[in-house]
Structures are given as structure tokens and as C-alpha cells.
Amino acid sequence: MAVISEPGTETETEADAAEAEAEAALLLPDLPLGRRIELPGRGTTFVREVPGPPGARTVVLLHGLTASGGLNWFQTFGALGRRYRVLAIDHRGHARGLRTRKRFTLADCADDVAALMEVEGVDPAIVVGYSMGGPIAQLLWKRHRDHVAGLVMCATSDRFLPGRREQLVFVTAMGAVAGTTRLGDVVTRLPVGWVQRQMPAGDRGRPDSFRRWARAEMRRHDWRLVAEAAASIGTYDSSRWIGDIDVPTTVLVTTEDKAVAPIDQARLALKIPTATMHKVRDGHVVCARPLFGGALRRAVDDTVSRLP
Template identity: 40%
Template sequence: MVNLATIAPVGTVPTGSMIELPGRGSTYLIDSDDSASDRPTMILLHSLTCTGILTWYPVFERLSRKGRVVVFDQRWHGRGIRSPRFALADCADDVAAVADYLDVDRFVAVGYSMGSLIGQLVWKQHRDRLAGLVLCAAASSFRGVRRERIFMDAFGRAVGALNLGAGALPGVDGGALLTDRKWALEQFRQTRYGAMAAATAAIGKFDSSAWVGDIDVPTSVVVTARDRAIKPERQRWLARQIAGASSYEVDCGHASCVMEAEVFSSGLMPACASVLSRARL
């Protein structure tokens, strides 16, 4: 069980607004600086079961020092687009639509878990728009992996930790902990279980192994070395397939974006810096 004390302090969460993507629907978007047209743009793609900001709040401010940072709720998650079906290919098209809405020509996609799959599809479907990729807790396929494990191992323990009583954790400010826990639970509850199940099914069918080696934009891969949902061996294999990809290993599990944020960021920050230094924006 992950100790609740390791959850990144929430502090002041950046606020956003609902936007309308023509012909697609509405979603909740946070933009670090909508006047920063001269800075590189990173579009952050979140994990299964999460809202955009729940995945990325621990590093949002730090990343914004490197460039313009945009995060939005993927369809069927949080306040994301409601549609008749869930497909990762549609999620990738949504990323390009967000860039259109923001009048951003080229951008770096930074994806965590489910977001890393979407990032790969952004390259496949909109490669002229993609300047670089940062893939975290990523894989090329889930052949031979039980779909239930993808969901249950990924964030089941995290949700269980969020439900622990604050009094069970010595040395932690119970009031602050309760506030952080409440906010995180509210973010989780914005995504319905049926949506999680549909997204899990789509993830189970994903397979980029035939074309991932063709990715030709500057890429970094952050390997979560204690990951039970996506085995580190799969993550390392993915990194080896992409020519010139930089690889960064972090000693943490699949929920590290929130539960072990400091350790995760020790790999994420140089991974992003590497891509930004090589990307043609």
C-alpha cells in the first residue's frame, strides 16, 4: 500500500476554463500562459482514471518555467468531451484540435501511461504538428497483459491510499492531508467507472509495435522502474525502438506522477529539457 504521506501537496492548483473544440465537443483546459506564443508549447496528456490536472499538478509549475504548458481532460475523463464511443485515435485528434484552438502550429506532447499511447498516435496521425515526444510509463502494446490489471494495478492502490484515515499517518498535518485527499478524490470521481472500463478496453487493444520504430521526432522515455502495471522491460523495449531516444529511469511505480512525484520529476524534468533542446518548434 502506498503511504498517503507521499502524495504531492496540492497547494494552489492552476485554474482553467471550458473550451469548445469545433465539431468535437467541449473540454476543460488549463493554459500556463496564453500570451507565450514565443515559447515552446508542451501539451500534457494524462493517465487513465485521472483528470489532466490530477496527473500533472505536482510538476505543472516547474514545467511552465521551460515553456508554455497546456493540459486538458481527455474525452470521457473528468470534464472532457462526451461522445458516443471512446477511441484512442479520437483522443489523438483531440490533441491536434486543442493546438488549433490555441493557434499553436507545432508542440511537444508529454504523455503519462494512457497519455503516452495517445502521444504515439499524435505522431502517427498528425506528425507534421509534433515537434517532440516525452513518453512516461509507456508501452507499445499490452498483448498478454490482462486488461483488468492495467486499471486495477495502475490506480487501485492509489485510490485505496486516498481513503486511508489521516490519523493513521504519524507526523503528517492531518488538516492539510485531509484537504489534499478531498481534492484528489474529487478529481477521481469526475470520471465514471463505465468510462474507465471503456478506456481500459481501448488500451488493451493498443499496439504500436509495428510502427513505433518509425517515430522520427526528438523523444525521451521516462521508465518507471518499479511499475507493476506496465513492466519496465516493456518500457525499455519501447525506448530502444525509437532512434535517438533518451531514456531516464526513476525508482518508482505506476502511480508515481502523484504518489512519488519528487522521484518521478527527477526523470521527467531532464527528459523534457532534452526534447526541448532538440525539437524544431
């Protein structure tokens, strides 16, 4: 299995990284337009799309817990869109995603993605899952194999640690990026020192323009469904069948992750016979960093290079 460390992430100085990040954070994200799509028999969801070059292969982006298609992937739309058609869905209960009285399940999210691909007439796609999106991508392969040409899994695993501290970090990670929300209200009741240790230094000083946008995304959540999503992640376990995945796969390991242990991410790559592993030196909210766009594009390119 090939292991690739992302160029620049190991040697870049902290000063250079901080300067680049501060410059990028001064502007609101340059997001692609989104639209609501009716999924027959399921409900209405929301998708952001980059059309890509004519005839480009489609990449479907599946976001993490408490995020949205925009919030999780805003650093990647430009890098991916130069080569691929990109679809980023809001999962049920998240932002503008599908609303339902049913209990949240990761399997239903996978079926939502399959329904979206059918409505859009998408050929088998490269499916990219981040954090919670990893299990959804895995289930999409298991339940709708014909829709999946290849996989990229970032900051995720085939099962998640049951410890209370790890679960809390996982649930609040995107809340730390966004600032104050209903989820942020929970964070404020925790010991100040502990909270500060979980929040990446670069995010605590983000300008209000970014904060306002991120808060607006998260205020749209249906928090009952988000809480149920957290419970679903806590009980998820695909270890019995993950080794059956037979499509080209790339696992992007976040080596400083406090929410999903890097060793568990690496084990995921080892369990999948078709997987290669890339590494990026950052934590669970690397998706908010400027470097993430290039890192993800290289991971997607790796998967595409191994397609039949």
C-alpha cells in the same frame, strides 16, 4: 542511445523521501486555472494552462487512465511552467473532459488533442504522454505529424500486457492514489493483502485534503467511457510502426512499475531511433511524488535540446 538515471532517485534514503513526501502531501496541489474549450464538431473539453515565459515553447500533457489533467500532472506544473507554456487536457470521459455517446477510442483522443492545438493556435509542441497518454501521443504523431515537434513518454509502451493481473493493476493505480471512488469500490472487493501490495506505502496515509481533491476529480468521470478506455488500452499495439517516429523522443522508464513492465518501457525506447531513455526508481504512480516534477522537466529539456 543515452540512458540517464534521474539524480537523487537511486541514492535518496527512504527516510528523506518519506519526510519530503509527507510535507508536500499536507497541502492541496497548487493547480493552474482551467477553462472549458469548444472543439468544433467534437464537443467541449477542459484544459489547465500555465502560460510560461513570453515566447515559450508549448508542452502538451496527456494523462493516464482514470486520472485527469490535474491529478496526473499536479507535481509538474511548477517545474515545467518556469520554462514552457503548459496545456494539460482532460481526455474524453475523464473528469471534465469531452462527453460523447460514441465508443471511446484512443484515436479520437489524439484527434481531440489536435483540435485543441488548432483552436489554441499552438505551434508544433512537445507532447508528453503518461501511461494511457503514451498511446495517445503516439497516435497524435501518426495522425497529425505536423502538430508534434517532439515526444516524451512516461510509464508507457507501444503495447500492453494482456494478463488479467497486469490489467487490474493498471486500471486501479490512480484509484489507489485517490482513495475511495466507484473504482475504489471495486478495489474493496479484492483480497485485502493483494490490494495493500499494489498501493504505494506513501499514498495510504495521505491527508484528507489531498484525498478530497483527488476523489472529486475522479467522481466527475463517465465510467462507461473509462471502462471502454481500459479495453482500448488492452488491445493497443503500435509495434508495427513505432519505429517510424522521426521526432526527438525521450522515454522516462519507471523501474519499479507493476502496471507497465519496465522491460516493455525500455523496449519502447529501443524501438524508436530518435529516443533517449531516462530512468526513475519508482512505480506507476510516480506522478504523485514530489520528485516527478524535476524528472519530467529533465526529460522535456532533453527532447527540446535535440530539436532541429
